Amino acid sequence: MLKVPVTSDDHIQGDEKAPVVLVEYGDYECPHCGHAYPIVKSVQKHFGKRLAFVFRNFPLSQMHPNAEPAAETAEFADAHQRFWQMHDGIFQNQENLGMELFVELAEELKLSAADLQTALKGREYEPRVKNDFLGGVRSGVNGTPTFFINGHRHDGPFEFEDLVAAIEGRMG
């Protein structure tokens, strides 16, 4: 079960009071999360206003050296109200993760590349990422991506049909 309730501090698309809240714990460098990225978009489109989507960080840094800086870059963008644009930019360029890409994406969003570099160097957003991560551990996140549907962990495949069926099951 999800131990950390969804609040306005979360990165959320849609209404947190929607009948379905889908939470993803993800890692920007994980290929399975990259695979899930367009699927989640389709699921959001499918359910429209009935579904809210929340993304929380779960970087597996030992395996994925770019996962943590990518997560911190998204958090930096969030501080400038550009979280989802950065989130999309990172997943859409998952093969090219690295400082060069982060800077390029920041500039595209009219954010200061120098500020981004300072923030990454100073690990300014590390506590936020860590907080997501530890909350995920407490909730039983067992790999990436891990989805929770209205607080219940979704085990098993996460193709479009699987997620839609699981969500419908939770909608009652």
Place this chain on the structure above:
Amino acid sequence: MAQILQPGTAAPDFALPVTPDQKLSLRELRGRPVILVFYPADWSPVCGDELGVFNEILPEFGKYNAELVGISVDGAWCHDAFAKDRHLHFPLLCDFEPKGAVAKKYGAYREADGFCERALFLIDAQGVIRWSYCSPVAVNPGADGVLAALESLGKK
């Protein structure tokens, strides 16, 4: 699913290869909590799987002075390559010869498959099992259960 050893049971001792020329025994770890993670096989095709998650939260286990140990029926050279590839920072033991002997003592061996269950055991500083959990083999257990068990160990 096999019946795994339950809380209150003395953890059966063992000495298994941890590298091609070194062994690690449970007795050596006495005095601090030990988390035993039985798992089916190295090179599971899932990235960010159970061991990867446990690896990332080693600092959390460290807060409880707990030792994390993985066990599967894979051989030492296989473990060595796997741990290097995944950057695992905890020992992987080889329950290789006789195959699965330790897993069997813990009730964590799948005879029909010839590999270990996904079973977790928390053993206290005195060598007694205080918590255990067996997950369906296709579902990675998270670390929430073992962390909660570690926490309550500290309170007793």
